[in-house]
Amino acid sequence: xxxxxxxxxxxxxxxxxxxxxxxxxxxxxxxxxxxxxxxxxxxxxxxxxxxxxxxxxxxxxxxxxxxxxxxxxxxxxxxxxxxxxxxxxxxxxxxxxxxxxxxxxxxxxxxxx
Amino acid sequence: xxxxxxxxxxxxxxxxxxxxxxxxxxxxxxxxxxxxxxxxxxxxxxxxxxxxxxxxxxxxxxxxxxxxxxxxxxxxxxxxxxxxxxxxxxxxxxxxxxxxxxxxxxxxxx
Numbered sequence: 001x002x003x004x005x006x007x008x009x010x011x012x013x014x015x016x017x018x019x020x021x022x023x024x025x026x027x028x029x030x031x032x033x034x035x036x037x038x039x040x041x042x043x044x045x046x047x048x049x050x051x052x053x054x055x056x057x058x059x060x061x062x063x064x065x066x067x068x069x070x071x072x073x074x075x076x077x078x079x080x081x082x083x084x085x086x087x088x089x090x091x092x093x094x095x096x097x098x099x100x101x102x103x104x105x106x107x108x109x110x111x112x113x
Numbered sequence: 114x115x116x117x118x119x120x121x122x123x124x125x126x127x128x129x130x131x132x133x134x135x136x137x138x139x140x141x142x143x144x145x146x147x148x149x150x151x152x153x154x155x156x157x158x159x160x161x162x163x164x165x166x167x168x169x170x171x172x173x174x175x176x177x178x179x180x181x182x183x184x185x186x187x188x189x190x191x192x193x194x195x196x197x198x199x200x201x202x203x204x205x206x207x208x209x210x211x212x213x214x215x216x217x218x219x220x221x222x223x
Contacts, residue, residue, distance in 0.1 A: 031209055042199060042213040050209055058210060090156065092211075101146060102201070102211055104156040 002026050004105040006091050012111045013081045021076040021108050023091030031094040032074040033058075033102070034066065036087040043090060049074055081112045115140040119200055119214035126190050126221050134185040134217045136200030144203035145176050146211070147185050151196045159185070159198075190221045 007022045023032065031050050035043040035058075045058030049068040063085060065077045074093075078085060091105040116139040126132055136145070147159040160167050160174040162183065167174050171190075176183040187194055197216040203209070 033211070035213075040215065042215040043201075044213075045210055048209060056209075088154065094209075094211075101158045101161040103158065104148075107154055107156075 004091055004093055004103050006089075006105040006108050008108060009106065010109050012113065013078075014113050015082060017081050018077070018079050019081065019110075020078075021089055021091075021110075023074045023076070023093075023105055025072055025093040025103070027093060027095065027103070028071070029093035029095045029103075030071075032068065033092040033094070034064070034074065034076045035090045035092065036060065036085075037090060037107075038087050046076065046089075081110075083112045086110060086112045115142070115202060115212050117200060117202055117212055117214040119198075119217050121217060122215070123218045124220070126219070128190060128192060128221055128223050130190050130221075131186070131188045132190060132219070134187070134198050134200075134219075136183040136185070136214055138181050138183075138200075138202050140181075142178065142181075142202040144211070145178075145183055146201045147174055147183070148199045148201065149194075149196050150199065150216070156199075187219075190219075192221050192223055195219055195221045 004025045033048040034046040047066040049055045052071040055066045067075045089108045092102045094102045118137045120135045149157045162174045162176045164178045171188045173186045199216045201211045201213045
């Protein structure tokens with residue numbers, strides 16, 4: 001099993017550009033999450049999904065959109081990137097809510113100039 | 114929402130020393146996890162421990178759910194233990210969101 005993978009690993013954008021981050025998991029997990037990590041802030045939840053075709057807002061959803069068309073993939077989109085979105089983005093998955101360990105991808109380092 | 118506080122924010126040790134990291138949370142939880150983020154940014158699961166005590170080598174963790182805290186013990190620390198340790202909780206009542214503390218940054222010097 002590859003576990004949780006993220007594409008790309010690094011990206012530099014100019015203000016106003018758009019991009020999509022892909023998270024894929026091969027563990028048949030129901031729940032998937034997108035977090036951002038900024039210095040001194042821990043991890044903050046952007047959006048999450050409890051199953052194929054469902055999404056929900058987390059703590060800091062503004063400026064981001066997500067889609068879960070397939071159970072194994074969770075996409076995070078930035079329609080018009082802003083410097084405030086410079087961060088490290090982590091994807092995670094969980095097999096059952098409340099009863100197991102969350103597994104993280106390796107992260108995507110995004111810089112918006 | 115639930116508040117998760119970790120202490121101390123920073124900790125510097127000499128190799129071989131022992132340490133205790135604390136996580137306090139403000140509401141009842143049905144899932145608590147400890148993670149280690151290494152200096153390369155990778156997040157590694159340490160323990161899934163909503164209650165009780167677990168041990169894995171030099172690391173152990175105890176959660177006292179009724180008193181709303183968890184402790185992570187590191188014994189005979191090594192330089193490879195350096196990094197940031199995060200506590201994260203899922204609240205009871207059906208929330209699927211894992212809320213993180215701000216972490217404890219551990220530096221182990223040779």
